[in-house]
Amino acid sequence: xxxxxxxxxxxxxxxxxxxxxxxxxxxxxxxxxxxxxxxxxxxxxxxxxxxxxxxxxxxxxxxxxxxxxxxxxxxxxxxxxxxxxxxxxxxxxxxxxxxxxxxxxxxxxxxxxxxxxxxxxxxxxxxxxxxxxxxxxxxxxxxxxxxxxxxxxxxxxxxxxxxxxxxxxxxxxxxxxxxxxxxxxx
Amino acid sequence: xxxxxxxxxxxxxxxxxxxxxxxxxxxxxxxxxxxxxxxxxxxxxxxxxxxxxxxxxxxxxxxxxxxxxxxxxxxxxxxxxxxxxxxxxxxxxxxxxxxxxxxxxxxxxxxxxxxxxxxxxxxxxxxxxxxxxxxxxxxxxxxxxxxxxxxxxxxxxxxxxxxxxxxxxxxxxxxxxxxxxxxxxxxxxxxxxxxxxxxxxxxxxxxxxxxxxxxxxxxxxxxxxxxxxxxxxxxxxxxxxxxxxxxxxxxxxxxxxxxxxxxxxxxxxxxxxxxxxxxxxxxxxxxxxxxxxxxxxxxxxxxxxxxxxxxxxxxxxxxxxxxxxxxxxxxxxxxxxxxxxxxxxxxxxxxxxxxxxxxxxxxxxxxxxxxxxxxxxxxxxxxxxxxxxxxxxxxxxxxxxxxxxxxxxxxxxxxxxxxxxxxxxxxxxxxxxxxxxxxxxxxxxx
Numbered sequence: 001x002x003x004x005x006x007x008x009x010x011x012x013x014x015x016x017x018x019x020x021x022x023x024x025x026x027x028x029x030x031x032x033x034x035x036x037x038x039x040x041x042x043x044x045x046x047x048x049x050x051x052x053x054x055x056x057x058x059x060x061x062x063x064x065x066x067x068x069x070x071x072x073x074x075x076x077x078x079x080x081x082x083x084x085x086x087x088x089x090x091x092x093x094x095x096x097x098x099x100x101x102x103x104x105x106x107x108x109x110x111x112x113x114x115x116x117x118x119x120x121x122x123x124x125x126x127x128x129x130x131x132x133x134x135x136x137x138x139x140x141x142x143x144x145x146x147x148x149x150x151x152x153x154x155x156x157x158x159x160x161x162x163x164x165x166x167x168x169x170x171x172x173x174x175x176x177x178x179x180x181x182x183x184x185x186x
Numbered sequence: 187x188x189x190x191x192x193x194x195x196x197x198x199x200x201x202x203x204x205x206x207x208x209x210x211x212x213x214x215x216x217x218x219x220x221x222x223x224x225x226x227x228x229x230x231x232x233x234x235x236x237x238x239x240x241x242x243x244x245x246x247x248x249x250x251x252x253x254x255x256x257x258x259x260x261x262x263x264x265x266x267x268x269x270x271x272x273x274x275x276x277x278x279x280x281x282x283x284x285x286x287x288x289x290x291x292x293x294x295x296x297x298x299x300x301x302x303x304x305x306x307x308x309x310x311x312x313x314x315x316x317x318x319x320x321x322x323x324x325x326x327x328x329x330x331x332x333x334x335x336x337x338x339x340x341x342x343x344x345x346x347x348x349x350x351x352x353x354x355x356x357x358x359x360x361x362x363x364x365x366x367x368x369x370x371x372x373x374x375x376x377x378x379x380x381x382x383x384x385x386x387x388x389x390x391x392x393x394x395x396x397x398x399x400x401x402x403x404x405x406x407x408x409x410x411x412x413x414x415x416x417x418x419x420x421x422x423x424x425x426x427x428x429x430x431x432x433x434x435x436x437x438x439x440x441x442x443x444x445x446x447x448x449x450x451x452x453x454x455x456x457x458x459x460x461x462x463x464x465x466x467x468x469x470x471x472x473x474x475x476x477x478x479x480x481x482x483x484x485x486x487x488x489x490x491x492x493x494x495x496x497x498x499x500x501x502x503x504x505x506x507x508x509x510x511x512x513x514x515x516x517x518x519x520x521x522x523x524x525x526x527x528x529x530x531x532x533x534x535x536x537x538x539x540x541x542x543x544x545x546x547x548x549x550x551x552x553x554x555x556x557x558x559x560x561x562x563x564x565x566x567x568x569x570x571x572x573x574x575x576x577x578x579x580x581x582x583x584x585x586x587x588x589x590x591x592x593x594x595x596x597x598x599x600x601x602x603x604x605x606x607x608x609x610x611x612x613x614x615x616x617x618x619x620x621x622x623x624x625x626x627x628x629x630x631x632x
Contacts, residue, residue, distance in 0.1 A: 081512055086547055090592055091619055092585065093547065100510050108286035109319055116618035126619060133286030 019044045019053070027052075028183070030066040032154065033121055036179035038172055060160040060169050062176070067152025074101045074155065087151035091117075091126055094153065098128060098144050107132040107140070120147035120154065121180030131162065141166040145177055156180075213263035214256070255361050258308035261330070268366050272330045279332045282316050289317045289337065297496040298335060298353070301346065305354045305424045309361060321507040323442055327356040329365035340497050341504035342441060342520070344527040346489035347434035349497070351421050355435075358420030364413040415471065422475040429486040432476035436469045445519045501529075502580075505537060514545045532578035539569035539586060563593050574603075581611035585620070597627045 019042040026034045030048045041052040041062075048066030053059065068074050070087040074097075082104040083097050095115050103110055110132040118127035125147030134140050139162040146155040158173045160166040262268035282288070289295075298317060303310040312331045322338040333356050343349040359365070409417070418435070425432045480486060505524075508517060518541055525534045546562030570587040573580065588603035604620050614620065 081510065083510075083512075084547075088593075089547075090589060091623060092589055092616065095616060095619070103510055109289075112615045114618070115616040117622040135286045136281070137284035137286045137288065 019051075027064070029064045029154070031183060032067060032149070033183055034179075034181050035064070035156070035176045038175050054169075058161075060165050061158070062173065063155070063157040065153075065155045065157075067150070067154055069152055074153075075105065077105065080104045080106075085153050087148065087153075089148070094126065094146070094148065095128060097153075098146070098155070099130075102130060102132070102142065102144070106135055107142070108135065109133050118145055120145055120149075120156075122182045123147040123149050127177075139163070143170075143173060143177075213266050214260040215263050216260055256309075256312075256363050259311055267369070268329065268363070271365060271369060275328045275330045275332060278328065279314070279330065282318075282332065282334070285316075285318065287319045289319050291317075291500075294496060294500065298349075301350050302333065302353050302357065304428055305350060306357050307427075309357065313357060313360060319507065321504065321511055323446075325352050325356055327359040329360070329363070331360055333357075333360075337500070337504045338508065341501055341508065342445075342523075343438060343493070343497070344441075344490070345434060346493040347425060347430040347432075347487070348438040349493060350428070350430050351425055351432075351435035351438060353421075354424035355417045355421035357424065358417035359409060359413065361420065362413070362416055364409045364417065367413060368409055418468065418472060419475060422472060422479060426479040426486065431486045431488050432480050433473070433485065434488055435476065436472035439468050439472065441523045445516055445523060448519060502533075506540075509540060509544055512544075514541055517541045532573045532576040532583070533580065535569045535573035535576065536578060536580050536583040536586070539566045539573065539583070539590075542566035542569065543586060543590060563590060566590055567594065574606075579610060581607050581614065584610065601627050 021040055022037075022043040024037045024039050024041075026036050027043070027050055028034050029050050037052070039054075041054060043050065043052050045051075050062075050064040051057070052062040052064075065074060068085045070085065072085055073082040074085065075082065083100040085097055086093070089097060099110060099112065107130070110130050113129040113131055115126065115128040118125055125145060127143065127145045130142040130144070132140055132142065140159055141162045142157060142159040144155055144157050146153060148154075156177065158169070160169055262272060295315070295317060298315050302313055302315055306313050309331075313327075313333055314331055315333045315335055317335045317340070318337065320336040320338060321341075322336055323342050324334075324336040325339050326334045328334075333353070335353075339352065340349070343352070422432050422435050425435060505520075508520070518538070521534060521537045521541065524537070525531075542562045543566035546559045546566060566586070567590045570583055570590060573583040574587055584603045584607040588600045588607065591597070591600035591603055601624050604624050608614065608617055608620055611617075
């Protein structure tokens with residue numbers, strides 16, 4: 001029992017989260033919107049944020065944030081300098097916010113390849129793409145789409161190594177992004 | 187329980203790797219027989235003109251620890267303390283070669299390699315430079331000749347002489363084997379913990395080339411103040427040897443202190459300041475050395491033009507990287523120092539605007555804070571306006587001006603600023619979004 005407690009503590013301390021294989025279908029985020037996957041994904045949900053991967057977070061990862069509130073940061077990462085979101089931000093300031101967040105998460109030498117308007121389900125939003133280095137020098141790519149809705153910022157982030165994995169999973173990611181639907185509030 | 191059993195084994199392994207055995211030998215083997223170090227330096231050398239030979243320059247440091255200089259083109263024999271240390275650091279270096287923050291620019295690398303090679307003379311083949319994109323003032327030297335140059339240092343250096351002064355200082359640490367001196371001091375003080383920490387971290391850390399790892403290595407290889415003084419002496423001597431203006435060595439330190447320690451409290455806010463002699467002492471020493479080695483009428487050159495040609499184009503990126511650290515007071519002081527170094531007025535206005543705008547975007551939402559924020563937005567606005575009045579060709583200045591106009595609810599002016607941005611940078615990555623924003627505003631351009 002004591003060993004189990006120790007193991008649990010270690011897992012919590014190391015930030016490990018439990019994933020479970022979720023069949024293809026609808027995924028709900030923050031009771032605000034859904035998206036649909038075409039294949040089974042290992043999924044976990046923490047505090048409303050949904051994380052998906054097939055082979056491990058370093059290989060491919062989709063993060064659907066819960067709504068980032070005014071004056072909050074996108075992620076709680078102790079020891080890292082992450083910017084603060086303001087609901088008054090214009091799309092261009094949101095762009096800087098997203099980029100600085102990605103840099104704060106450890107992406108090195110980020111190259112922005114585009115930033116353009118893109119609908120996020122029924123809401124007007126944006127889409128940006130990055131090419132960057134991981135800490136150990138692996139070239140990775142990232143797609144970030146998002147929207148400001150009800151004073152909150154919603155993001156869906158897809159990241160994978162440029163070599164093989166990014167292009168391999170891109171069609172599934174595009175499908176997911178095109179499938180976003182608002183949850184009707186009663 | 188298993189972990190407990192492992193600790194003594196790991197500790198012994200680490201100590202062996204770190205070479206905590208009998209020390210004091212000076213045994214060397216040839217490192218790279220195929221590498222031939224340059225035999226002569228180009229350019230004027232005041233010391234040479236004074237009849238002082240290159241070999242004498244390398245002997246210029248005092249020898250309080252009775253350690254020999256490391257011989258050029260060599261590495262310690264495997265049965266020595268230093269071999270253990272080198273083994274550990276070689277592993278760190280392997281990771282540095284592919285680190286994500288490594289700046290992979292051939293021209294910049296060649297330029298800095300060239301300066302190092304020139305300064306190091308017979309040690310040219312022994313020192314390897316890694317230019318890393320890390321927004322803080324630092325450069326470091328590992329005992330095996332791995333030199334790390336951070337982008338924050340390149341941002342703050344104002345000419346080649348200043349760059350060379352720090353590179354020469356680091357070369358001094360290598361030549362004089364300051365690491366082994368420091369390590370043996372630690373061992374003498376029974377401070378094995380740090381030795382163990384480094385060995386364990388180096389062997390076990392899965393993340394390559396990250397700042398934490400560099401800091402850990404840096405903390406182990408933080409040299410004593412006597413070592414630092416000796417490295418200063420060597421650094422200035424090497425500057426003189428290659429005809430640089432030796433007064434620049436004191437200037438870069440003066441600027442760093444103005445930025446990070448304006449009240450003279452030396453709180454250790456940078457790696458350098460925490461381990462180095464006090465700013466005042468350092469400036470006096472470096473100035474005195476400069477006078478001794480060159481003196482009025484014999485000052486060397488700063489080589490500012492060629493420095494600006496190679497490093498200058500990087501500075502915009504480096505200063506924008508620094509903004510992400512959100513150290514706004516430091517940033518304002520840094521911008522002031524850049525202003526004093528001759529950076530164009532429109533650029534200075536833009537950077538000041540960026541500091542105020544970004545600072546205005548953070549903080550809590552209480553009423554007082556909101557007032558401060560509004561003040562910052564107004565300050566940012568004034569600086570962007572100034573940049574625009576100076577007809578700046580920095581596209582981002584107009585983009586930021588547009589943002590501030592929007593914040594001040596002046597859509598027509600914002601639209602005008604965004605259009606100027608697009609005119610200067612039609613292929614901007616965010617051009618589609620800007621056009622969308624302009625269309626959404628609908629306000630006629632006044």
